Amino acid sequence: MTTYIFFDEALHMLVNAFLISVSLLIAGSGIGLAVIETIEKTGDRQISPRQFR
Template sequence: MTTYIFFDDALRMLVNAFLISAVMLIAASGIGLAVIETMEKTGVRQTSPKQFR
């Protein structure tokens, strides 16, 4: 019994994976930018111990 995936199905899976990863990357970058913008608006800065040396 040979199990194989047709080329069309494999190509569709790869395209879907690419599109999903692109959407997730855009969403993650949007969330990251929102967090950075919120931190800049509030003016909260965490000081690093290296700054006091």
């Protein structure tokens, strides 16, 4: 028995994989930007002149 994947099914799988990867990339970048923004907000209060030497 041979198992063939038809072109429509393969294209559907590729489109789904692409959409999932794009959504994960957008979610990951949003989380990363939120973390960076939080770090920058908390870091503004703790800057001392010694850090720049």
